[in-house]
Amino acid sequence: MQSHTQRSFISLLALGVLFVVAQGCASQSLADQYRVISYRIIESTLEENDGYQKMQELCDGIGHRLSGSSQLTQAINWAADAMRADGQDNVRIEPVMVPHWVRGNESLLMTKPRVAPVVMLGLGRSVGTPEEGITAEVVVVSDEKELEELGNGAKGKIVLFNNPMPAYDPQRGAGYGTTVRFRSRGATLAAAQGAVACLVRSVTAHSLRSPHTGAMNYGDAKVKIPAAAISTEDAAMLARLQSRGVPIEVTLKMQAKTLEDAQSGNVIGEIRGSERPEEIIVIGGHIDSWDVGQGAHDDGTGCVMAMEAINVLRKLNLRPRRTIRVVLWTNEENGLAGAKQYAADHKAELRNHVAAIESDSGGYKPLGYSFECSDEAKLKIAEKQLRDIAKLLKPMGAGRITVGGSGADVGPMRDAGVVLMGHRVEGKIYFDYHHTHADTLDKVDPQEFSQNIAVMATMAYILADMPNRLGEETSK
Amino acid sequence: MQSHTQRSFISLLALGVLFVVAQGCASQSLADQYRVISYRIIESTLEENDGYQKMQELCDGIGHRLSGSSQLTQAINWAADAMRADGQDNVRIEPVMVPHWVRGNESLLMTKPRVAPVVMLGLGRSVGTPEEGITAEVVVVSDEKELEELGNGAKGKIVLFNNPMPAYDPQRGAGYGTTVRFRSRGATLAAAQGAVACLVRSVTAHSLRSPHTGAMNYGDAKVKIPAAAISTEDAAMLARLQSRGVPIEVTLKMQAKTLEDAQSGNVIGEIRGSERPEEIIVIGGHIDSWDVGQGAHDDGTGCVMAMEAINVLRKLNLRPRRTIRVVLWTNEENGLAGAKQYAADHKAELRNHVAAIESDSGGYKPLGYSFECSDEAKLKIAEKQLRDIAKLLKPMGAGRITVGGSGADVGPMRDAGVVLMGHRVEGKIYFDYHHTHADTLDKVDPQEFSQNIAVMATMAYILADMPNRLGEETSK
Numbered sequence: 031m032q033s034h035t036q037r038s039f040i041s042l043l044a045l046g047v048l049f050v051v052a053q054g055c056a057s058q059s060l061a062d063q064y065r066v067i068s069y070r071i072i073e074s075t076l077e078e079n080d081g082y083q084k085m086q087e088l089c090d091g092i093g094h095r096l097s098g099s100s101q102l103t104q105a106i107n108w109a110a111d112a113m114r115a116d117g118q119d120n121v122r123i124e125p126v127m128v129p130h131w132v133r134g135n136e137s138l139l140m141t142k143p144r145v146a147p148v149v150m151l152g153l154g155r156s157v158g159t160p161e162e163g164i165t166a167e168v169v170v171v172s173d174e175k176e177l178e179e180l181g182n183g184a185k186g187k188i189v190l191f192n193n194p195m196p197a198y199d200p201q202r203g204a205g206y207g208t209t210v211r212f213r214s215r216g217a218t219l220a221a222a223q224g225a226v227a228c229l230v231r232s233v234t235a236h237s238l239r240s241p242h243t244g245a246m247n248y249g250d251a252k253v254k255i256p257a258a259a260i261s262t263e264d265a266a267m268l269a270r271l272q273s274r275g276v277p278i279e280v281t282l283k284m285q286a287k288t289l290e291d292a293q294s295g296n297v298i299g300e301i302r303g304s305e306r307p308e309e310i311i312v313i314g315g316h317i318d319s320w321d322v323g324q325g326a327h328d329d330g331t332g333c334v335m336a337m338e339a340i341n342v343l344r345k346l347n348l349r350p351r352r353t354i355r356v357v358l359w360t361n362e363e364n365g366l367a368g369a370k371q372y373a374a375d376h377k378a379e380l381r382n383h384v385a386a387i388e389s390d391s392g393g394y395k396p397l398g399y400s401f402e403c404s405d406e407a408k409l410k411i412a413e414k415q416l417r418d419i420a421k422l423l424k425p426m427g428a429g430r431i432t433v434g435g436s437g438a439d440v441g442p443m444r445d446a447g448v449v450l451m452g453h454r455v456e457g458k459i460y461f462d463y464h465h466t467h468a469d470t471l472d473k474v475d476p477q478e479f480s481q482n483i484a485v486m487a488t489m490a491y492i493l494a495d496m497p498n499r500l501g502e503e504t505s506k
Numbered sequence: 507m508q509s510h511t512q513r514s515f516i517s518l519l520a521l522g523v524l525f526v527v528a529q530g531c532a533s534q535s536l537a538d539q540y541r542v543i544s545y546r547i548i549e550s551t552l553e554e555n556d557g558y559q560k561m562q563e564l565c566d567g568i569g570h571r572l573s574g575s576s577q578l579t580q581a582i583n584w585a586a587d588a589m590r591a592d593g594q595d596n597v598r599i600e601p602v603m604v605p606h607w608v609r610g611n612e613s614l615l616m617t618k619p620r621v622a623p624v625v626m627l628g629l630g631r632s633v634g635t636p637e638e639g640i641t642a643e644v645v646v647v648s649d650e651k652e653l654e655e656l657g658n659g660a661k662g663k664i665v666l667f668n669n670p671m672p673a674y675d676p677q678r679g680a681g682y683g684t685t686v687r688f689r690s691r692g693a694t695l696a697a698a699q700g701a702v703a704c705l706v707r708s709v710t711a712h713s714l715r716s717p718h719t720g721a722m723n724y725g726d727a728k729v730k731i732p733a734a735a736i737s738t739e740d741a742a743m744l745a746r747l748q749s750r751g752v753p754i755e756v757t758l759k760m761q762a763k764t765l766e767d768a769q770s771g772n773v774i775g776e777i778r779g780s781e782r783p784e785e786i787i788v789i790g791g792h793i794d795s796w797d798v799g800q801g802a803h804d805d806g807t808g809c810v811m812a813m814e815a816i817n818v819l820r821k822l823n824l825r826p827r828r829t830i831r832v833v834l835w836t837n838e839e840n841g842l843a844g845a846k847q848y849a850a851d852h853k854a855e856l857r858n859h860v861a862a863i864e865s866d867s868g869g870y871k872p873l874g875y876s877f878e879c880s881d882e883a884k885l886k887i888a889e890k891q892l893r894d895i896a897k898l899l900k901p902m903g904a905g906r907i908t909v910g911g912s913g914a915d916v917g918p919m920r921d922a923g924v925v926l927m928g929h930r931v932e933g934k935i936y937f938d939y940h941h942t943h944a945d946t947l948d949k950v951d952p953q954e955f956s957q958n959i960a961v962m963a964t965m966a967y968i969l970a971d972m973p974n975r976l977g978e979e980t981s982k
Binding site: 086089090091092093143144146149236237238239240262263266267270271274276323324462463466467468470471472 | 565567569620712713714716738752800944947948
């Protein structure tokens with residue numbers, strides 16, 4: 031029989047334990063709650079994962095994969111098969127119709143002052159030229175203002191926009207945003223001044239005679255003229271010739287054309303949640319690429335990072351409370367049809383989309399996450415929670431959380447109030463390879479890529495498992 | 507009438523002046539003697555020179571210029587005309603017969619495991635393939651040992667040497683020397699094992715899917731098989747496929763062939779010496795290039811540096827005691843016919859060749875000079891003199907004098923005891939562009955190039971004007 035003192039002591043002890051537990055739950059940070067499990071995820075991923083093997087199958091085995099191409103179909107089937115082989119839940123391909131632009135043969139030949147090939151790549155969505163090509167004088171301008179100042183001077187000519195992309199700056203990042211407008215809108219601007227074709231200096235700050243393709247659009251232009259990117263070296267040469275008063279003539283030949291829309295699809299695979307399977311954390315990248323290189327950093331790494339993140343969790347038998355859904359969007363590069371279709375098909379479900387994380391900046395050293403949310407209150411709470419989780423990513427240098435920006439494919443979910451997140455990586459050399467023949471697997475460092483998988487797996491797991499929903503202060 | 511005292515004083519004064527002058531002559535360093543004049547050369551060159559204008563005429567106006575091509579003939583005539591227009595002495599073209607290798611159309615297509623173009627450039631002097639090409643399995647080796655270990659395993663196959671060039675190292679320099687042997691001898695080694703063609707990983711440590719051509723040679727091989735360089739990216743991909751056990755097949759098509767030797771020439775122009783015109787300081791580079799890019803750093807800069815060095819001196823009315831002779835050798839890249847012809851044609855004159863300076867490492871930031879001499883005693887004295895002169899180049903960072911090494915085109919003068927010198931420049935990125943489509947004028951920094959001209963003009967002037975001949979302790 032217990033004495034009164036004994037009973038009192040035991041009661042007191044029980045009370046104390048209860049207090050500590052209650053205190054713990056109320057005050058314990060997400061980092062504290064998930065420290066042990068996150069280290070298990072990170073250690074195990076860095077020890078071994080199938081990410082680079084998958085990258086080889088995709089990049090070496092299939093190669094680039096533009097919307098409408100047989101390679102894209104192959105890649106989509108490959109990704110679904112791979113996720114099935116990994117044992118993922120609900121693996122499926124959701125149908126999407128995509129634009130079908132084909133490059134065909136193309137060339138640019140300088141005919142005056144001498145005959146020499148100019149290194150080029152036609153821009154995605156551009157119209158082609160007549161079979162005999164377009165032969166015309168070249169006029170070089172640096173921007174819209176110089177084009178306008180030409181007045182009638184562009185009429186019947188081929189306009190070259192020679193606007194160098196600024197070098198990467200640690201503070202301001204890559205200069206892509208400041209110069210890509212000439213690729214997008216240059217043809218429309220030049221056509222309005224009577225030009226017969228448009229050339230743009232490749233959007234890059236570093237080149238080894240490397241042309242960079244990418245999307246252009248005609249907007250509501252009445253006249254559509256062909257548009258191509260040329261290497262920075264060739265653009266600089268034409269500018270030098272013009273500044274010396276040497277007349278330049280070129281012949282542009284492009285077989286580019288847009289065919290009927292083609293059948294494609296978003297690839298989906300999941301780890302179904304154990305308690306709240308209807309609540310979803312989306313992670314993914316885009317499965318399509320430009321029709322050059324291997325689409326390694328853009329966006330093979332984004333796709334495989336997501337596929338392998340859930341593979342790592344499954345191998346560890348980690349099934350979170352909510353569902354983690356991998357989505358590999360189709361047609362990011364020239365249409366965004368996959369992203370739009372996903373948001374439309376899952377409209378009713380979007381209120382249960384807790385977060386959508388996109389990785390489309392390459393597989394370099396991970397830095398952390400940017401995020402945004404159309405619901406200001408939710409954003410504030412999410413920021414606190416994300417900064418808390420991010421402490422666990424600091425050992426890999428990926429603890430940076432920044433407000434603003436996510437990705438093109440998660441964009442259509444913005445209005446539904448989903449927390450949109452961008453997986454951020456070191457951006458120093460991304461635009462050296464972007465949309466070129468050189469976006470190949472050798473540029474992806476296996477160790478850095480494993481770190482990305484570990485970061486993605488950790489973030490996705492915690493978001494899917496944390497007691498309170500991201501952006502909410504209390505649990506339901 | 508002068509007093510005795512006065513006369514004594516004057517005599518003493520005269521003696522004193524004589525003493526000071528004598529002392530000055532005996533002890534005054536070359537740096538002291540030429541300080542004022544060298545600053546005049548340097549300041550004037552950096553203020554203004556026609557070097558970059560000449561580079562534009564050569565690179566943009568003519569472009570690349572392989573031995574036997576019409577562009578090489580154009581470049582040779584242009585250089586002679588330019589030196590005549592500058593008012594140089596004895597401008598002439600000395601005839602040289604050169605090998606005439608032509609590339610023709612060429613391609614490399616991976617046919618298994620999937621169909622994809624491989625980025626390639628045939629190697630200079632290689633034989634071509636039959637019209638239908640050579641279709642065969644690829645076997646990847648990293649070096650001679652691995653090839654040998656294959657035994658019969660290379661028979662009937664296409665051997666790829668995948669030996670990565672080490673990255674630039676500030677201590678050891680570029681890793682070119684350690685890997686270029688596969689480009690030179692790979693085909694012969696592979697043929698000896700029964701291979702039907704040879705591929706080599708491009709000799710570079712940095713690539714944007716950039717193939718690097720260059721010379722190969724068959725030595726006394728009985729069987730000549732075609733040889734081509736492929737981009738480092740493609741080489742890495744083939745190696746990855748092989749390591750995963752995936753069979754690889756490619757079709758190599760090359761129209762390459764060697765025609766009859768062609769008429770070419772070394773271009774020569776001089777500032778004739780005022781006192782000892784028969785004593786000669788040679789400065790120059792090679793006027794030919796590979797048939798890609800613009801031959802800007804290799805070796806447009808070496809040629810124009812020399813042409814403009816004497817132009818700068820002429821504009822300053824600086825005519826040194828000895829002759830400064832610009833020699834632009836032909837056919838350095840695939841034969842060295844120009845260098846051999848020059849040494850043969852000027853055999854009798856070589857004992858009066860005081861020094862021969864070659865610039866063939868590009869037009870990057872100047873560092874100084876390397877030098878060598880077959881006469882050990884002369885070398886010792888020359889070293890002291892060169893170190894003395896080099897003090898004047900330190901403001902431009904070009905004060906480094908190193909013993910050993912000069913250049914391929916001055917090599918044939920070695921046995922005659924000529925002091926051979928190499929104009930040295932920063933070598934960090936030279937092999938990124940070397941022998942590629944990307945060796946273009948935009949890679950030449952105008953300010954660095956002007957510094958090179960100033961350094962070359964200063965060194966050449968002092969060597970041509972110094973009282974004692976380079977390598978001699980006393981004046982004749």
